[in-house]
Amino acid sequence: MAQKPNGQILQQTASIDRSSYEPAYAQLANILRQSMAAGLLRPGNQLPSEAQICKRYGVSPMTVRRAINSLADQGIVIAEQGRGTFVKPIAMGEATFHLKKLQEILNDAEHTSVNVLEARIVRADERVARKLAIPPGQRTVYIRRILRTENLPVLYHREYLVYDPTRPIVEAELEVTALRHLFSGTGETILKHGDISLEATLLNEEEAQLLQVEQPRAAFCFEHLFYDFDNKPISWGWFIGRNDLLRFITQVGLLEG
Amino acid sequence: MAQKPNGQILQQTASIDRSSYEPAYAQLANILRQSMAAGLLRPGNQLPSEAQICKRYGVSPMTVRRAINSLADQGIVIAEQGRGTFVKPIAMGEATFHLKKLQEILNDAEHTSVNVLEARIVRADERVARKLAIPPGQRTVYIRRILRTENLPVLYHREYLVYDPTRPIVEAELEVTALRHLFSGTGETILKHGDISLEATLLNEEEAQLLQVEQPRAAFCFEHLFYDFDNKPISWGWFIGRNDLLRFITQVGLLEG
DNA sequence: AAGTGGTCTAGACCACTAT
DNA sequence: TAGTGGTCTAGACCACTTT
Numbered sequence: 001m002a003q004k005p006n007g008q009i010l011q012q013t014a015s016i017d018r019s020s021y022e023p024a025y026a027q028l029a030n031i032l033r034q035s036m037a038a039g040l041l042r043p044g045n046q047l048p049s050e051a052q053i054c055k056r057y058g059v060s061p062m063t064v065r066r067a068i069n070s071l072a073d074q075g076i077v078i079a080e081q082g083r084g085t086f087v088k089p090i091a092m093g094e095a096t097f098h099l100k101k102l103q104e105i106l107n108d109a110e111h112t113s114v115n116v117l118e119a120r121i122v123r124a125d126e127r128v129a130r131k132l133a134i135p136p137g138q139r140t141v142y143i144r145r146i147l148r149t150e151n152l153p154v155l156y157h158r159e160y161l162v163y164d165p166t167r168p169i170v171e172a173e174l175e176v177t178a179l180r181h182l183f184s185g186t187g188e189t190i191l192k193h194g195d196i197s198l199e200a201t202l203l204n205e206e207e208a209q210l211l212q213v214e215q216p217r218a219a220f221c222f223e224h225l226f227y228d229f230d231n232k233p234i235s236w237g238w239f240i241g242r243n244d245l246l247r248f249i250t251q252v253g254l255l256e257g
Numbered sequence: 258m259a260q261k262p263n264g265q266i267l268q269q270t271a272s273i274d275r276s277s278y279e280p281a282y283a284q285l286a287n288i289l290r291q292s293m294a295a296g297l298l299r300p301g302n303q304l305p306s307e308a309q310i311c312k313r314y315g316v317s318p319m320t321v322r323r324a325i326n327s328l329a330d331q332g333i334v335i336a337e338q339g340r341g342t343f344v345k346p347i348a349m350g351e352a353t354f355h356l357k358k359l360q361e362i363l364n365d366a367e368h369t370s371v372n373v374l375e376a377r378i379v380r381a382d383e384r385v386a387r388k389l390a391i392p393p394g395q396r397t398v399y400i401r402r403i404l405r406t407e408n409l410p411v412l413y414h415r416e417y418l419v420y421d422p423t424r425p426i427v428e429a430e431l432e433v434t435a436l437r438h439l440f441s442g443t444g445e446t447i448l449k450h451g452d453i454s455l456e457a458t459l460l461n462e463e464e465a466q467l468l469q470v471e472q473p474r475a476a477f478c479f480e481h482l483f484y485d486f487d488n489k490p491i492s493w494g495w496f497i498g499r500n501d502l503l504r505f506i507t508q509v510g511l512l513e514g
Numbered sequence: 515a516a517g518t519g520g521t522c523t524a525g526a527c528c529a530c531t532a533t
Numbered sequence: 534t535a536g537t538g539g540t541c542t543a544g545a546c547c548a549c550t551t552t
Binding site: 037039042043062073088089090091092093094095096097098099100102103106182183184185186188189191192193194195196197198199200201202216217218219220224226227229243247248249250251252253254255 | 459510
Binding site: 023024025059060061062063066080081082083084 | 539540541542543544548549550551
């Protein structure tokens with residue numbers, strides 16, 4: 001990936017506007033990113049050294065570092081101590097998919113409704129007990145919900161909660177807004193962390209009927225396991241999402257410019 | 258989310274080891290994160306002000322800012338100008354799934370093999386022409402590959418490339434290592450950016466046979482569309498992944514501690 | 515030895531929020 | 534007005550790579 005640096009390459013580009021609302025480091029990062037998007041700096045090329053950039057744009061070393069750090073954080077550039085900073089080639093493996101899309105659906109209260117199908121206390125069977133790290137037979141709260149947007153069923157949620165009347169989560173979970181808070185992080189929470197996994201599954205008969213689609217049918221399945229501040233499991237469940245209404249998109253490489 | 262700050266809360270915690278290999282800002286970020294993981298700082302609580310942290314740990318304001326910025330970047334904390342910095346509650350909507358897992362499979366040359374089933378020049382039909390923004394009937398390179406780990410078929414890849422002998426990508430793509438480079442970002446590339454989408458699909462007969470599973474069967478489908486530095490589409494294709502061999506996992510909230 | 519990125523200082527000034 | 538976070542400076546020293 002080594003290649004000659006090119007101190008001239010940015011000579012004719014824009015400069016920093018000190019009166020702008022946009023911070024200098026952000027402006028500088030954008031200038032550098034645009035140089036790459038325009039093809040002036042190609043994958044593998046070395047960026048001008050930090051000292052050169054300082055002189056060229058009349059900013060202090062810390063400001064340059066911050067700009068380059070932000071590019072490195074975005075995976076656009078890689079800085080190697082003692083060698084230089086280089087433009088990274090596009091890497092599909094760095095693509096990330098965000099559940100934020102899902103959150104947006106839930107936060108759109110105007111067009112979204114949550115419907116509790118069932119909420120009752122059940123004894124934990126073998127499987128539930130193992131997941132929640134409780135003895136088999138202990139009481140849990142079992143909740144089934146349907147989430148609709150524009151009256152179309154999008155998500156089917158099933159969840160087992162450790163039953164503990166002293167914990168506020170049980171009450172909180174029964175609120176229709178509970179899912180919204182869980183996704184957006186608003187409101188109070190006693191949850192410390194959680195594991196989430198994503199699978200592609202085949203809908204069974206019950207799921208297909210509730211989501212109003214025909215079998216056979218593929219769907220997304222998000223399994224989640226949440227822990228409290230004692231690192232004890234407290235909630236295990238999964239969301240089943242209609243594959244025609246849920247689609248995750250992302251981008252890699254250099255955008256705009 | 259407002260609450261009284263607590264300047265005392267970190268009094269008895271660890272201090273910064275200036276002789277350590279770990280930078281001061283990273284040590285400080287860890288100390289703060291552990292205070293939250295241990296429950297000393299709960300969701301909604303306000304962190305001590307930056308000035309207080311400076312005094313408490315004997316570091317300069319820039320170092321404190323950097324530590325807090327890193328926590329904010331991780332979504333653990335939220336800084337509000339003029340108000341303070343607060344511990345954020347867990348938010349499922351911030352979960353991200355990485356394709357890195359997929360990259361790791363491909364980079365594991367020891368146990369992974371790529372097998373080109375077909376590679377020939379075909380005329381673009383309506384659908385392909387629209388995706389690649391070329392006239393229908395123009396020549397494209399159509400490639401079908403199977404990717405195996407431990408001799409188990411994991412991914413089935415189909416791809417249409419704009420046919421242009423002057424571009425090196427056509428030759429490069431036919432190499433068995435092409436996929437590896439595409440994912441890891443090593444080697445040269447003329448690709449500027451790409452769009453990737455993730456769906457849950459039902460396998461058709463051909464796909465099921467190649468992936469050695471029985472129908473009906475759900476699978477992941479990654480569709481990708483890559484562009485060159487002129488922002489022209491150059492490659493359109495999709496990966497079909499066996500749902501039993503591919504699973505995406507991620508975590509939200511405060512880890513370890 | 516020279517050049518590179520990585521960290522850190524001890525302030526300064528600004529914008530914003532609360533009182 | 535006082536306190537908060539946000540930005541920025543003009544250097545310093547260090548670790549690392551290359552010549």
